[in-house]
Amino acid sequence: MKELEQKIIDYIRDHNIEAKHLSFDVSCHSVDEAAEAAGASAKEFVKNICLVDPAGGIAVAIVRGCDRVSTKKAAKILGVKKTRMATPDEILENTGFPCGGTPSFGFNCNFLIDEKVLDMPVVYTGGGSQTSLVKTTPKALITANNADIVDLTKD
Numbered sequence: 001m002k003e004l005e006q007k008i009i010d011y012i013r014d015h016n017i018e019a020k021h022l023s024f025d026v027s028c029h030s031v032d033e034a035a036e037a038a039g040a041s042a043k044e045f046v047k048n049i050c051l052v053d054p055a056g057g058i059a060v061a062i063v064r065g066c067d068r069v070s071t072k073k074a075a076k077i078l079g080v081k082k083t084r085m086a087t088p089d090e091i092l093e094n095t096g097f098p099c100g101g102t103p104s105f106g107f108n109c110n111f112l113i114d115e116k117v118l119d120m121p122v123v124y125t126g127g128g129s130q131t132s133l134v135k136t137t138p139k140a141l142i143t144a145n146n147a148d149i150v151d152l153t154k155d
Contacts, residue, residue, distance in 0.1 A: 002129075004096070004097055004098075004101070004128040004129050005021065005023055005127060005128045005129050005132045006128075007096075007106065007128060008021060008103050008106050008127055008128040008132075008134065009021045011105065011106040012134070015144060017105070017136065017140055017143065017144045018136060018137065018140045019134050019135065019136035019140055019144070020134070020135045020136070021127055021128075021132065021133075021134055022038060022124075022127060022132060022133045022134070022135060023127065023129075023131065023132045024037040024038075024131050024132065024133075025131065026131065027100075027130055027131060028100070028101070028126075028127070028130060028131055028132065028133055029099075029100035029101075029130045030100075031045045031047065031065035031066075034124060034133055035124075037131075037133070038124055038133055038135070040124060042065055042066070043064075043065070043066065043120075044065075044120065044122055044123060044124055045064070045065035045123065045124045045125070046062050046063060046064060046065060046104065046117055046120075046123045046124070046125050046141075047062070047063055047064075047065055047067075048060050048061075048062055048102045048103065048104050048125060048126055049061040049062075049063065049069045049085065050085070050086035050090065050091045050094065050095065050099075050102065051069070051071065051074050051078075051083040051084065051085065051086060052083060052084055052085075052086045052090060053075070053078060053080040053081075053082070053083050054080060054081055054082065055080070057078075057080070057110075058086060058090070058094040058095070058109055058110075059074065059078055059083070059109060059110040059111070059112060060095075060102070060104070060109050060110070060111050060112070060145075061074055061112050061114070061152050062104050062111065062112065062113045062114065062117060062125070062141065062147065063114040063116070063117065063152055063153055064114065064116055064117055064120065064153075067114065067116065067153040067154075068153060068154045069114075069152055069153065069154070070152060070153060070154045070155075071083045071084060071085070073150075073151060073152055073153075074112065074152060077112060077148070077150050077152070078110065078112075094109070095107045095109065097126070097128055097129075098129065098130060100126070100130040101126045101127065101128055101129040101130045101131075101132065102126045103125060103126045103127060103128055103134060104123075104125040104126065104134070104136075104141050104144070104145060105141065105144035105145040106128070106144075109145075110148075111145040111146065111147035111148070112147060112148050112150050112152055113138070113141060113142060113147040113148070113149050113150070113152075114150065114151065114152040114153050115149055115150065115151055115152075116153065117138050117141075118138045118149065120138055121137070122135065122136070122137060123135075123136055123137065123138055123141065125141070
C-alpha cells in the first residue's frame with residue numbers, strides 16, 4: 001500500500017497541486033474513521049464514488065461526505081442510459097487504487113465534482129490507501145483532475 005501512497009505523493013509534487021498527503025496507522029475507509037484519524041470534522045470530507053456505465057466506462061463522482069450520489073443524474077451528465085456503483089474489484093482495476101482509499105485525482109478518468117463541494121474551504125479525500133488522506137481545497141481538486149462541476153446528489 002505504501003507504493004500507492006507514494007504514487008499520490010509523486011503526483012501532487014509533479015503536478016504542483018496544493019495538497020498535503022497524510023498517512024495514518026488506522027483505517028480511513030469511512031468518513032467517520034477518516035475524520036477521527038485526521039482530527040477533523042466529518043463535514044470537511046468528500047467521497048469519491050466510482051460509477052460504471054453499461055459499456056464499462058468509469059467515472060468518479062466527488063461529493064460531500066454527507067451526500068449521496070444520484071446515479072440517474074450522473075448517467076444524464078455522462079450521456080449514458082444508466083450508471084451503477086463500481087465493485088471494489090472494478091475500482092482497483094480502473095483506478096489502480098483500493099476502495100476506501102481512492103483519491104480524487106492521479107489516474108485517467110472522467111471526474112465529476114458536485115457543486116456543493118465548492119462551498120467547502122478545505123477538503124479531505126482518499127490518499128491512495130485505506131490508511132491515508134489528502135488535505136486540499138476544492139479549487140486544487142478541479143485543477144488536479146480537470147473535473148466538470150455538476151449537480152450530482154440525491155435530492
